[in-house]
Amino acid sequence: MTRISFQTKSCCFLAEFNNSLTARDIITHLPLDAVISTWGDEIYFEAGIIASCDDGALSSEVEAGDVAYWPQGRCICVFFGPTPMSKTERPQPAS
Template structure:
């Protein structure tokens, strides 16, 4: 399973797993489907989960389209642009995150407010 689906409100995206954090990737994959009501923080959406994964190869600055797990808040995050923690145009998390996947098309995300339903599920 190299890909999975991310749905944010009525927008569907194909996400590709990355090998950077294998423990995080496995924990997320095993938990699918997962969903929640996402909060928006700059150009980031995030929602809380019951998943517990320690800090792996965590980092604060990520590329647009990054899906990451935030150990400090037990949350899944989707970044596509600057956040309040950014010092330039790069997405920056509030504290280090474990990157586990990427999406390539992020344009529709800018029109989404906080409170969006976000769902990660296996590819059909």
């Protein structure tokens, strides 16, 4: 696991990236400078990279605290709680 830091003007938090091909691709492009957007209790930003995706690791199930790569938008997403697609208190990604 690789620990990375997310920093904004108002906060800083740490996340652990697993050893997947996708995570390794993203890590090689760090640091990133991006504009953050929100969608419910999710923040996301365009990474400006095309990361490889482990077919076996693709999932639409996430938990609060998860960091994920959204290949369609080339974005990194951080989930803190429900999103507009959620039917429960669990985050539900757009796709």
